Amino acid sequence: MMVRRSFLAAGLAAVALPLPALAAALPRLQVWREENCGCCVGWVDHMRAAGFPIEDNVVRSVAAARRRLGTPSDLLSCHAGLVGGYALEGHVPAAAxxxxxxxxxxxxxxxxxxxxxxxxxxxxxxxxxxDIYDVLAFDARGGRLVFMRFRGGTSV
Structure with missing residues (x-):
């Protein structure tokens, strides 16, 4: 009985979800970015590779989206996003x-x-x-906390 359970567990652990099944498990990520931003395209590609279904909105200015999302002005980068009811700003790694x-x-x-x-x-x-950098969590009252720390794309 124990051998059978171990074999079954090992077999299940070896099965990887295909990308479409993984993508269905993650909520849609809406992105707002300006047309000529290459690093924004790189971030969108990173999030897509992590399995997020993407709605890529190319806009003249990201400012209106940031206002709707309530992103604090001192935390700005070059693109904004919304996923699962949470605002995203900048190069937030998929792991975070x-x-x-x-x-x-x-x-x-x-x-x-x-x-x-x-x-x-x-x-x-x-x-x-x-670089070593922080992913900051923010709230509606102006509070901030370090949510995760990364070196490049790796959590530290």
């Missing part, structure tokens, strides 16, 4: 977004990576050492 969606911490309005840290998703620069 999936953690947010799994945990759904009370009071959090969204996640942001201010600026454009080298090595963050979409900001990979060949030959450049990746």
């Amino acid at each position: 977004v999936t953690r947010l969606l799994a945990e759904r911490p009370a009071g959090i309005r969204g996640l942001a990576v201010p600026g454009m840290p080298v090595g963050s998703p979409g900001m990979e620069i060949p030959g450049e050492a990746p």
Whole structure:
């Protein structure tokens, strides 16, 4: 009996979900970005590769979307997003977004990576050492906390 359970568990662990099944498990990610931003396209590609279905909105200015999302002006980067009811700003790694969606911490309005840290998703620069940067969680009252810390695309 024990051998059979171990064999079954090992077999199930070896099965990987195909990308369409994984994408169906994640909510749609709406993105607002300007047309000529290459790093925004890189971030969208990163999120798509992580299994998020993407609604890519190319706009003249991201400002209106940020106002609707309630993104604080001191946390801005180059693109905005909305997923599962949470605002996203900048080069937030998929690992931070999936953690947010799994945990759904009370009071959090969204996640942001201010600026454009080298090595963050979409900001990979060949030959450049990746920055260490924080993914900040923000709330509706102006509160901030470090949600996760990354070096490039890896959590530290």
